[in-house]
Amino acid sequence: QMSSQVSFTSNEGVKIINSIVKKHVSKWKDGLHELQRICIPKILNLEDVFAINATGGGKSVLFGIPVLVQLQISQNVALYPMFDVPICLDPIGVVVMPMKGLVNNIVHVLNFHSLSGLIVSL
Structure with missing residues (x-):
């Protein structure tokens, strides 16, 4: 019998996200914020999300953590269940921002967490 696939929005999916964040972003003692x-x-379930929050409210994490989660699952397939959405072997996040200083800061944070970042200025 084939086991059912897991949704990232299910309790099991959320536990997996939290465990990856706890393991790979150890400086976040309290884990993810409510938003x-x-x-x-x-986002990991491929749903559209429109998020508004104050500066410093954690919006930048909304594109970084899904890349981290996809990367960890793709590199450790045997440790995780099958998901009901595709898992990318080489996940990429594309972000368009109007402020160069903010972009530099985000790339620095990504690099700190062993994720690559590239800045293209036009």
Whole structure:
């Protein structure tokens, strides 16, 4: 019998996201903030998300953590269940921002967490 596939928005999916964040972003003692806990499972489930929050409210994590989660699952397939959405072997996040200083800061944070970042200025 084939086991059912897991949704990132299910309890099991959320637990997997939280365990990956806890393991790979150890500086976040409290894990994800409320906005992130709501939005990241939906983003990983390929749902559209429109998030508004104050500066410093954790919006940048909304594109970084899904890349981290996809990367960890793709590199450790045997440790995780089958998901009901595709898992990318080489996940990429594309972000368009109007402010160069913010972009530099985000790339620095990504690099700190062993994720690559590239800045293209036009």
